[in-house]
Each structure stands twice: as structure tokens, then as C-alpha cells.
Amino acid sequence: MTQPLLQIEGLTKRFKDRTVVDGISFQIQEGSCAALLGPNGAGKTTTISMLAGLLQPTAGSIRLNHRGVPVSDRRPYIGYLPQMPVFYPWMTGKEFLRYAGEIAGLTGREAALKTEEWLEAVGLKDAGRRKIGGYSGGMKQRLGLAQALIHSPKLLILDEPVSALDPVGRKDVLNLLQRIRSKTTVLFSTHVLHDAEEVCDEILMIQNGRIVLQGNLDRIRLEYSEPVIRIEVGSDAGSRDWLVSASKNAFVSRVEMGKTWAKLTVKDVEEASILLMADAAARRVLIRKFEAGQSTLEDLFLKVVNV
Numbered sequence: 001m002t003q004p005l006l007q008i009e010g011l012t013k014r015f016k017d018r019t020v021v022d023g024i025s026f027q028i029q030e031g032s033c034a035a036l037l038g039p040n041g042a043g044k045t046t047t048i049s050m051l052a053g054l055l056q057p058t059a060g061s062i063r064l065n066h067r068g069v070p071v072s073d074r075r076p077y078i079g080y081l082p083q084m085p086v087f088y089p090w091m092t093g094k095e096f097l098r099y100a101g102e103i104a105g106l107t108g109r110e111a112a113l114k115t116e117e118w119l120e121a122v123g124l125k126d127a128g129r130r131k132i133g134g135y136s137g138g139m140k141q142r143l144g145l146a147q148a149l150i151h152s153p154k155l156l157i158l159d160e161p162v163s164a165l166d167p168v169g170r171k172d173v174l175n176l177l178q179r180i181r182s183k184t185t186v187l188f189s190t191h192v193l194h195d196a197e198e199v200c201d202e203i204l205m206i207q208n209g210r211i212v213l214q215g216n217l218d219r220i221r222l223e224y225s226e227p228v229i230r231i232e233v234g235s236d237a238g239s240r241d242w243l244v245s246a247s248k249n250a251f252v253s254r255v256e257m258g259k260t261w262a263k264l265t266v267k268d269v270e271e272a273s274i275l276l277m278a279d280a281a282a283r284r285v286l287i288r289k290f291e292a293g294q295s296t297l298e299d300l301f302l303k304v305v306n307v
């Protein structure tokens with residue numbers, strides 16, 4: 001078995017007496033794309049800052065392997081884009097990238113070559129001649145990605161790369177990440193499950209500084225999906241009463257309910273659908289929506305983070 005690119009063991013960060021990252025362990029295989037997913041305040045930025053070498057862990061180990069051997073200084077192997085990158089608005093995109101390349105250790109010539117390559121790759125070939133002060137949020141984030149990749153790192157780490165963007169910028173950056181991930185191992189943090197699903201194959205769900213669920217997305221989807229029926233009824237008293245009594249059926253194992261809707265976890269979705277529909281028809285209940293299927297990853301995420 002090949003060594004994982006990144007191995008994290010018991011990583012912990014305490015600020016005074018407050019434990020913000022609480023002994024987390026995980027691995028990232030070369031070539032994969034992993035999302036560190038969790039609600040606000042879960043500990044994502046703190047974890048990522050430790051991986052990027054900006055914050056000293058209180059305990060635990062971070063090991064990055066290159067050709068199967070641990071490296072002593074992992075920073076040259078990592079590309080990092082912080083949650084709120086700082087750009088010099090008076091620089092052009094091109095000047096900024098060259099500067100970033102030289103800071104990352106490239107020679108002037110290499111930095112110039114890589115700048116052209118990356119400006120093209122992130123769709124800023126023409127804009128590269130303009131000042132960053134005039135860039136949109138999405139353009140800045142694409143420039144930030146180019147900056148993080150300019151020294152050809154083995155692992156790209158991004159802290160909430162799309163959360164501050166409008167839908168167009170978000171789509172642009174997610175599409176770009178989709179392309180990058182075929183060549184570079186990626187770890188990015190997000191509090192939006194949909195973003196993780198769009199790009200990643202692995203997830204690490206974090207809450208209160210602990211990993212509460214981790215693994216391959218498809219496997220988790222399969223393992224945790226449950227048969228559910230979602231029903232929406234009319235707002236009349238009869239329909240609402242029926243919904244309450246329907247949720248008390250013996251075949252319902254869990255209920256979430258609003259005034260005119262219910263999500264019922266059942267044992268056998270087909271059998272339960274037939275019984276519920278027949279009963280609703282016999283009692284002339286106004287069904288506005290009836291959806292029988294499997295619970296989604298969103299359901300699981302909400303259940304895990306308990307919101």
C-alpha cells in the first residue's frame with residue numbers, strides 16, 4: 001500500500017483553556033480531493049492554518065510524504081489560499097503572480113514562465129495586464145488559486161474558497177477546482193455541502209473541533225441513506241390532523257415535522273407509500289406534495305451537525 005500524501009494524527013489546538021481542534025486524525029491520498037466540511041466555528045480555519053504551517057499545533061503530528069518519504073519542511077510542497085487573501089490593488093495580476101512565484105522560491109525566469117501559464121489556465125490572460133484593484137471577487141479568487149499553484153505544489157489547501165463569492169464567481173472557481181483536481185491533490189474547507197459534493201470525492205465532517213464523519217462520498221451516501229417519505233398537505237385542519245396521525249404509524253421510525261409538512265423515515269418506502277396514499281385518498285386529505293425516496297447527504301449533514 002502506498003503512503004498517503006498527508007497523515008494527520010491527534011492534531012490538537014488549544015487557545016488558553018479552550019480546545020478548538022480536539023485530537024483529529026485523518027489521511028489524504030495522493031490524487032484525491034477532500035472537503036473539510038463543517039458549520040461556522042467548527043475548527044476548519046484553525047486546522048487548515050496548522051496544515052499550512054501558520055499556526056503551531058498544541059499536540060499531534062502532521063506528516064507529508066514525498067515519494068513515500070516524510071519531508072522535514074512541508075511548506076514548499078503545499079499551495080495555500082487563505083479565507084481572505086490579501087492582494088496589492090496597485091499591482092497588476094501579472095506582477096502579483098511573478099512576485100508570488102519568486103517568494104515561493106522560483107527563479108525570475110521560472111516565475112515569469114509560470115505566470116504566463118497560470119494566467120492562461122485561470123482565465124486571466126488579458127486581465128493580467130490590469131490592476132487587481134479593478135478585479136471582481138471571482139477574478140481575485142482565481143488569481144489567488146494561481147498564486148497558490150505557481151510553484152507546482154503536491155497539495156493545494158484552500159480555506160473556504162467560494163463562500164464570499166456571488167453565484168457566477170462561485171461557479172467559475174468550482175469549475176476551475178474541478179480541472180485542477182485531476183492534476184493536484186486538493187483539500188478545501190467549506191460549510192456548504194453542495195460545494196463539497198460538486199468537486200470532492202472524500203469528506204471530513206468536523207464539528208466542535210472533532211471529526212464526526214469521514215470517508216468516500218459515494219460510500220457514505222450508500223451507507224447512510226435511509227428510505228424517507230416527504231409529504232406536504234393543505235393548511236386546512238383536517239389535512240394537518242391527518243399528517244400528525246400518519247406520522248404515528250408503526251412503520252414510521254423517525255419524524256421531522258412542520259405545520260403542513262412531514263419527513264418520515266420508514267422501513268419500506270413502497271409499502272408505506274401505498275398505505276399512506278390510500279389512507280389520504282379515503283379521508284379526502286389535500287396532498288400538495290408526496291415524495292418517496294432516499295435521504296440525501298444534506299439530511300445526513302444536518303443530522304450530524306444537529307442543526
Ligand SMILES: Nc1ncnc2c1ncn2[C@@H]1O[C@H](COP(=O)(O)OP(=O)(O)OP(=O)(O)O)[C@@H](O)[C@H]1O
Pocket residue numbers: 015018020038039040041042043044045046047191
Ligand atoms: N486565536 C484564537 N483565539 C481564541 N479562539 C480562537 C482563535 N482562533 C479561532 N478561535 C475560535 O475557535 C473556534 C473555531 O474557529 P475556526 O475559525 O477554526 O472555525 P471555522 O470552522 O473555520 O469557522 P468559519 O466557517 O466561521 O470560518 C471559533 O469558536 C473561534 O472563535
